[in-house]
Amino acid sequence: MKTLKxxxxxxxxxxxxxxxxxIKALPKMLEQATNENLKxxxxxxxxxxRFQKKRIEEVCENLNIDPSGEDCKAMKGxxxxxxxxxxxxxxxxxxxxxxxxxxxxxxxxxxxxxxTLIRYAKELGYDKEAEKLVQSLEEEYRADEDLxxxxxxxxxxxxxx
Numbered sequence: 001m002k003t004l005k006x007x008x009x010x011x012x013x014x015x016x017x018x019x020x021x022x023i024k025a026l027p028k029m030l031e032q033a034t035n036e037n038l039k040x041x042x043x044x045x046x047x048x049x050r051f052q053k054k055r056i057e058e059v060c061e062n063l064n065i066d067p068s069g070e071d072c073k074a075m076k077g078x079x080x081x082x083x084x085x086x087x088x089x090x091x092x093x094x095x096x097x098x099x100x101x102x103x104x105x106x107x108x109x110x111x112x113x114x115x116t117l118i119r120y121a122k123e124l125g126y127d128k129e130a131e132k133l134v135q136s137l138e139e140e141y142r143a144d145e146d147l148x149x150x151x152x153x154x155x156x157x158x159x160x161x
Contacts, residue, residue, distance in 0.1 A: 008120040009063075012056060013070035015113045019053040021072060022106065025079045033099055034092040038150055042103075045143045052136040059121075059129040078106050093158035100151045107144040114140060 001007050026049065030042040060067040082102035090098065114137035121130035 004120060005124055008124060009065050011117055012060060013067055014072045015117060016056045016067040017070045017072035018075035019049055021075045021079055022049050028083060028086060029099055029103060032086045033096055035096045035155055038096055041146050041150060048139045055132045055136055059132055062129060074109060078109055093155060096155045097151060097159040100147050100155060104144055104147050107140055110140045
């Protein structure tokens with residue numbers, strides 16, 4: 001990598017891999033969740049994640065970038081941690097609280113990734129592409145906030161009991 005453009009291309013491929021991995025992992029988390037609101041949150045975010053992956057494909061198409069070719073090791077690790085937690089023997093409410101924690105770790109990674117890409121895109125003059133990425137970033141923030149609200153308003157209190 002010699003330029004910011006090279007770094008942008010590397011990071012967008014990495015995020016594309018992350019979204020692809022998450023599309024495969026979210027159904028497992030959805031299946032293990034017991035709280036209906038949490039299940040609905042995961043269903044909604046799975047659909048959003050599919051759209052986010054498509055947005056990355058559109059950005060890559062506009063910039064003549066092949067989005068494949070990277071394997072996001074960070075997302076792989078986060079998903080492995082989440083899947084490991086799913087095998088824990090825990091009460092339903094405690095498991096839901098733990099699933100939320102694992103999902104929020106993933107959301108925070110994605111928020112960081114999109115924020116970085118948006119900054120690079122703006123600096124490279126990719127304004128239309130940055131706008132598309134901002135849509136995904138806003139969805140990630142909303143997903144994190146939704147999980148946070150579920151945790152603090154209900155699930156953590158039940159797990160505490």
